[in-house]
Amino acid sequence: MHRIVNQLGKGSYNGINRLPVRRGQTATHIQDLEPKPFSAIPEPRKLPLLGTAFDYRKFEPKQFHKRVLKRHQELGPIYKETVLPGMTPTIVFTSSSDDLQKMLKIHASMPQRGEMKFLKKARESFGFHGGVASVNGEEWYKMRKQINEHFLNTESVWTYAKEHYEVSKDFADFIQNNLNEENEVPDFRLAMQRWAFEAACVFVLETRCGTLSGEVTENVKVIIDSTSDILVGFVPLFFGLPLWKYFPPKILRLSKRQYLIKCLLFEDIEKTCSMKRTPVIYQGWRKLCMKVPLLQQESILADFLGGGIVTTQHAAAFALYCLANNPEKQEVLRKEIKEFKKKDNISGKTLQGLKYLHACVRETQRLFPLTLGFSRIIPKDLILSGYLVPKDTLVLNVGNIMNNRDERFFKDPDEFLPERWLTSREPSSRFAMSGSFGQGPRMCPGRRFAMQELNCLLVALLDKFHIEYHHKPFELEFQALFAPSEDPQFTFIPLEK
Numbered sequence: 001m002h003r004i005v006n007q008l009g010k011g012s013y014n015g016i017n018r019l020p021v022r023r024g025q026t027a028t029h030i031q032d033l034e035p036k037p038f039s040a041i042p043e044p045r046k047l048p049l050l051g052t053a054f055d056y057r058k059f060e061p062k063q064f065h066k067r068v069l070k071r072h073q074e075l076g077p078i079y080k081e082t083v084l085p086g087m088t089p090t091i092v093f094t095s096s097s098d099d100l101q102k103m104l105k106i107h108a109s110m111p112q113r114g115e116m117k118f119l120k121k122a123r124e125s126f127g128f129h130g131g132v133a134s135v136n137g138e139e140w141y142k143m144r145k146q147i148n149e150h151f152l153n154t155e156s157v158w159t160y161a162k163e164h165y166e167v168s169k170d171f172a173d174f175i176q177n178n179l180n181e182e183n184e185v186p187d188f189r190l191a192m193q194r195w196a197f198e199a200a201c202v203f204v205l206e207t208r209c210g211t212l213s214g215e216v217t218e219n220v221k222v223i224i225d226s227t228s229d230i231l232v233g234f235v236p237l238f239f240g241l242p243l244w245k246y247f248p249p250k251i252l253r254l255s256k257r258q259y260l261i262k263c264l265l266f267e268d269i270e271k272t273c274s275m276k277r278t279p280v281i282y283q284g285w286r287k288l289c290m291k292v293p294l295l296q297q298e299s300i301l302a303d304f305l306g307g308g309i310v311t312t313q314h315a316a317a318f319a320l321y322c323l324a325n326n327p328e329k330q331e332v333l334r335k336e337i338k339e340f341k342k343k344d345n346i347s348g349k350t351l352q353g354l355k356y357l358h359a360c361v362r363e364t365q366r367l368f369p370l371t372l373g374f375s376r377i378i379p380k381d382l383i384l385s386g387y388l389v390p391k392d393t394l395v396l397n398v399g400n401i402m403n404n405r406d407e408r409f410f411k412d413p414d415e416f417l418p419e420r421w422l423t424s425r426e427p428s429s430r431f432a433m434s435g436s437f438g439q440g441p442r443m444c445p446g447r448r449f450a451m452q453e454l455n456c457l458l459v460a461l462l463d464k465f466h467i468e469y470h471h472k473p474f475e476l477e478f479q480a481l482f483a484p485s486e487d488p489q490f491t492f493i494p495l496e497k
């Protein structure tokens with residue numbers, strides 16, 4: 001069995017040596033009956049007016065998660081931080097699974113994440129709606145209701161499965177046609193972006209754009225680059241000082257990207273992609289979209305194209321990496337796929353039967369979670385890890401990165417063991433992580449599409465190639481969501497038929 005390279009070897013985690021959480025501070029030992037005051041929550045060293053801002057002088061946004069891990073090691077399972085008092089919110093960071101359960105139990109019909117005023121401002125600066133991710137309250141609720149009707153309805157997601165499988169088969173052919181002498185595809189990162197773009201277009205624009213069969217046009221490159229740039233640009237805007245309020249250039253870059261996407265998407269998709277548009281379904285999505293005001297329609301489409309490319313691209317890279325490093329697991333999965341294909345055609349429904357495939361995807365997301373965790377502005381006072389946290393505080397549960405390789409929750413935590421998801425789970429591990437898609441009514445609306453795309457990709461690629469990886473080990477790199485630190489340059493050895 002191959003160990004999924006844990007960056008510094010045993011006992012280390014994401015490049016940081018793991019220390020046990022402080023004794024007596026684990027949530028299970030804490031009496032909720034007598035909560036300690038909010039002011040007693042541990043904090044990193046701070047200066048009277050400057051908070052912890054001085055810590056961010058040489059801040060490397062891509063390593064943000066390492067900062068969070070280090071603070072947890074120094075301060076225990078809960079801490080709070082105010083980067084610049086009066087300018088940035090106080091954020092409570094917790095890794096306790098009890099706290100996660102409590103956050104999940106609050107039933108808010110209109111949950112709020114941390115505010116993304118910068119995104120709203122960037123979009124509004126050129127007359128574009130803020131989008132579902134950046135608004136709150138009634139406005140969010142109305143938009144989200146329309147979106148859920150289509151995006152979270154399994155039947156409607158399954159309608160696109162055939163086309164998603166076609167995209168992934170085209171991608172397998174693309175790989176086959178572009179292999180070099182080392183059996184690698186030069187610039188495989190761009191190739192994966194093409195796959196993710198094409199797969200997102202299937203359900204967002206209900207169009208095949210042909211990016212896997214022809215040259216990628218400049219316009220498509222701009223769309224793809226913009227969607228990844230926007231996410232990377234989020235990090236300092238979200239976690240850093242709110243300089244964007246005073247220095248517009250910071251936000252102008254984001255606006256420019258958003259603006260380009262808007263023009264390219266809505267002015268003329270055929271001209272944009274320089275190819276004949278091939279409608280694929282035209283079933284519910286466009287009709288549904290028409291129910292909301294025009295400005296919101298545009299923003300919903302941009303949100304989904306923006307939200308649906310980089311995310312699945314990274315999820316796919318991590319999955320291929322885990323399978324490439326664990327050839328015997330790869331073989332078990334290939335066997336499941338081959339058996340399945342003898343009996344059944346690929347459809348949204350039949351794909352649900354591939355249990356080992358789902359287990360591989362879950363195990364990948366345990367080892368390489370795509371997000372830090374689960375964040376909410378809590379709608380009422382809550383006792384977290386024994387402290388009274390007042391209503392309206394922004395709380396970030398970072399169990400995804402603190403607990404995912406902790407043996408208190410997962411046996412042999414550094415091993416890639418999809419089998420652990422096939423048997424009944426240890427109850428203690430249930431709330432260790434919030435999962436990559438968030439939780440509750442504000443959970444990612446694209447999750448079913450993302451999983452369908454990923455499942456189709458693994459079926460199409462494993463059916464055709466044995467996959468290996470011979471470069472530097474992947475680490476997590478924070479780009480609002482987690483991306484692989486290395487180029488996803490895999491070796492594809494065609495299988496004999």
Ligand code: HEM
Pocket residue numbers: 113132133134144303304305307308309311312315370371375436437438439440442443444445446447449450481
């Ligand atoms: C593996 C892929 C993906 C991951 C890991 C991911 C992760 C997330 C997470 C963690 C959230 C916040 C949820 C919360 O606060 O509880 C979110 C929200 C969102 N995601 Fe995804 N996502 C993925 C794919 C997609 C796709 C394919 C789309 C679009 C088609 C999409 C569109 C969105 C949108 C629009 C929101 C904002 C929802 C709201 O605020 O109501 N995501 N996503």
